[in-house]
Amino acid sequence: MPPVLTSRIERWPIAGAFTIARGSVTEVVTVVAEIVDGTHRGRGECRPYPRYGETPEGVKSEIDALAEAIGGGLDRAALQRRLPAGAARNALDCALWDLEAKRAGVSVATLAGLPEPEPLITAYTLSLGSPGDMREAARSAASRPLLKVKLGGSEGLDPERLAAVREGAPDAELIVDANEGWTGAALARNLRACAAARVTLVEQPLPADDDAALADAERPIPVCADESAHDRAGLAGLIGRYDAINIKLDKTGGLTEALALADAARAAGLTVMVGCMLASSLAMAPAVLLAQGAAVVDLDGPLLLARDREHGLRYDGSRMYPPTPALWG
Known part of the structure; x- marks a missing residue:
């Protein structure tokens, strides 16, 4: 039929x-x-x-x-x-x-001409909050190797938040996601605070339609495009402003374009991060294939839900395993 x-x-x-x-x-x-x-x-x-x-x-x-x-x-x-x-x-x-x-x-990996996926370490996200709340959240997640810190509050407390998170999780690798929440005036101060907290990557510090300042800014740590990056059509506009690109399937419009974008980004000298929107394991499953070989993986969506769907991805702490065919692929 x-x-x-x-x-x-x-x-x-x-x-x-x-x-x-x-x-x-x-x-x-x-x-x-x-x-x-x-x-x-x-x-x-x-x-x-x-x-x-x-x-x-x-x-x-x-x-x-x-x-x-x-x-x-x-x-x-x-x-x-x-x-x-x-x-x-x-x-x-x-x-x-x-x-x-x-x-x-056969598997989707076989169809795509790729090796079968292996387990990955994913970032675990800490929501934006007061410095004290974020310190406690970091303490609770301190055993995880990679924490993603949501920043971008308008009250200018991001350096204090970062210091609090680093105090709560002294040994974890930190990446920061400002979600377009910084201004050009605050950029240098916030990037210095990131460097002081040993942050290894900052996602989308400035609004996607107002990120030209990144081309001339001193970047003490790599800056990653998220909201500024969708598919290959916009890739050229990222060069010189960003050091990395966060590829999400909901932005690229699927795995087909995401795989092509990852290849094009690497050819352009950009580091590849693979991220997600908050969703169930069914949305993460194709991204597990894309994330093989990515420098940073942020596919913790199901860990932040109260429940996941049947046959969901298996997580062992921050280690995530490829999907079974009962879920996808």
């Missing part, structure tokens, strides 16, 4: 609250695309992101609009031309990879 596409909106409660420079959330809303052909099923999950003008209902509509095309045999190559980079294309692209692998009886 021809493949049949369906989609659904799912809601995942967060364990507590998750706070970044743009605000707090207590629930994650994702969209799942599912393609079945009577024998095999392929799935993909995306996280519609308001920062990029996406809503769950809008993304679901984009996916549903391609039901007839999927039934007619739309493949991954054609999908890249039908939809722009973003959450809807990500869910469909990953569902098509999953379906193709299950039809062929």
Whole structure:
């Protein structure tokens, strides 16, 4: 039978609250695309992101609009031309990879011509909060080898937050994510504070539409593009401003473009980080394949949820294991 596409909106409660420079959330809303052909099923999950003008209902509509095309045999190559980079294309692209692998009886890694994935060490995220709260959160997570520190508060306390986190986790490697929350005036001070706290990477310190100052700024530690980086079309604009790029499947529009972007970024001299939006293990699974060989891996989304889906990824502390075929791939 021809493949049949369906989609659904799912809601995942967060364990507590998750706070970044743009605000707090207590629930994650994702969209799942599912393609079945009577024998095999392929799935993909995306996280519609308001920062990029996406809503769950809008993304679901984009996916549903391609039901007839999927039934007619739309493949991954054609999908890249039908939809722009973003959450809807990500869910469909990953569902098509999953379906193709299950039809062929091989892994997605084999289909992509890549080695089978190995376990990885992922960062573990500390939400933005008061210096005291972040110190305690760091103490609770101090045994983890890599901590990602959310900063970007408007009250100018980020140096104090960093010092508190370093006090709470004296031996952990720290990376920082400002989520566009710094200003050009505060950039130098905050980067010095990062260097003093032995931070090894800073993500997106300035707004994506106002990051030109990075080209002339002294960067005592590597600066990584996140909101400024989506797909290969914008790669040239990052050169000279950033030292690294955070590749997320919801920004690239799926694994197909993400793999190509990783190759292009490395060829351009950028360090590759692989990150995620908050979502369940189904959204992380394709990124595990992408993350093989990445300098920094940040795929802790399911660890921050109150519950994960059936057959979710296995985490042993900060070590994460590749997905089983029952989940994806």
